[in-house]
Amino acid sequence: xxxxxxxxxxxxxxxxxxxxxxxxxxxxxxxxxxxxxxxxxxxxxxxxxxxxxxxxxxxxxxxxxxxxxxxxxxxxxxxxxxxxxxxxxxxxxxxxxxxxxxxxxxxxxxxxxxxxxxxxxxxxxxxxx
Amino acid sequence: xxxxxxxxxxxxxxxxxxxxxxxxxxxxxxxxxxxxxxxxxxxxxxxxxxxxxxxxxxxxxxxxxxxxxxxxxxxxxxxxxxxxxxxxxxxxxxxxxxxxxxxxxxxxxxxxxxxxxxxxxxxxxxxxxxxxxxxxxxxxxxxxxxxxxxxxxxxxxxxxxxxxxxxx
Numbered sequence: 001x002x003x004x005x006x007x008x009x010x011x012x013x014x015x016x017x018x019x020x021x022x023x024x025x026x027x028x029x030x031x032x033x034x035x036x037x038x039x040x041x042x043x044x045x046x047x048x049x050x051x052x053x054x055x056x057x058x059x060x061x062x063x064x065x066x067x068x069x070x071x072x073x074x075x076x077x078x079x080x081x082x083x084x085x086x087x088x089x090x091x092x093x094x095x096x097x098x099x100x101x102x103x104x105x106x107x108x109x110x111x112x113x114x115x116x117x118x119x120x121x122x123x124x125x126x127x128x129x
Numbered sequence: 130x131x132x133x134x135x136x137x138x139x140x141x142x143x144x145x146x147x148x149x150x151x152x153x154x155x156x157x158x159x160x161x162x163x164x165x166x167x168x169x170x171x172x173x174x175x176x177x178x179x180x181x182x183x184x185x186x187x188x189x190x191x192x193x194x195x196x197x198x199x200x201x202x203x204x205x206x207x208x209x210x211x212x213x214x215x216x217x218x219x220x221x222x223x224x225x226x227x228x229x230x231x232x233x234x235x236x237x238x239x240x241x242x243x244x245x246x247x248x249x250x251x252x253x254x255x256x257x258x259x260x261x262x263x264x265x266x267x268x269x270x271x272x273x274x275x276x277x278x279x280x281x282x283x284x285x286x287x288x289x290x291x292x293x294x295x296x297x
Contacts, residue, residue, distance in 0.1 A: 059270035
């Protein structure tokens with residue numbers, strides 16, 4: 001009587017092959033979900049940091065230099081930059097139009113080069129004295 | 130004859146060995162998946178806790194941001210720019226009512242009462258579990274600081290739309 005072992009071996013080899021493919025897809029999904037979750041956590045921090053910077057800028061009547069002096073950070077060529085727990089947030093003052101001063105706020109997470117969160121903010125420009 | 134029997138024996142062992150490797154791999158992938166899921170839920174929970182406290186206060190402030198409607202003080206109602214309680218005041222039928230937001234006994238609490246009565250911190254309703262909550266006000270800028278149960282501190286600045294130093 002012939003042994004059934006070679007048949008079993010072939011069957012198991014095919015099973016392992018299919019499993020390896022499925023496992024590769026699963027691990028890829030785990031890595032992707034981990035990356036999305038990290039990005040989401042970084043964005044949460046960035047939103048709070050960007051909102052705070054925008055509000056501080058508004059409280060100073062849209063004057064980045066004044067805001068930097070009061071709440072920290074540095075200003076270079078109209079760009080106000082500050083660090084927060086998860087990276088760096090910067091505000092660039094834009095133009096005054098119809099009494100409205102606009103600025104854009106970008107938050108870049110540590111180790112990243114692109115902004116994880118951006119915000120456009122506007123406030124009533126203080127009258128020139 | 131004997132050689133053939135040994136060959137069959139080795140084939141059987143090899144099949145068993147392969148099955149063992151297969152079972153180990155399944156276990157490994159399952160454990161990796163469980164670990165990844167645990168990390169995700171922990172990170173999401175931490176993010177939720179971190180942002181909820183300050184965003185809750187921000188929402189309340191935005192809702193009550195009228196001239197003199199928002200100020201920081203001690204629980205008894207004495208204004209103090211570094212006090213431990215945030216007051217949101219409103220007029221109802223000519224009477225002043227305060228919504229106090231403060232931290233007491235491991236939780237952020239809210240208490241809505243008339244301005245005249247005497248109340249204790251434990252009278253407020255628990256809103257959110259947290260380790261601390263602090264406020265400071267400078268001109269039209271209100272700064273809220275909250276530490277969640279995990280010990281992570283979040284700070285949010287709010288520029289009061291009603292402007293200027295609020296008065297009780």
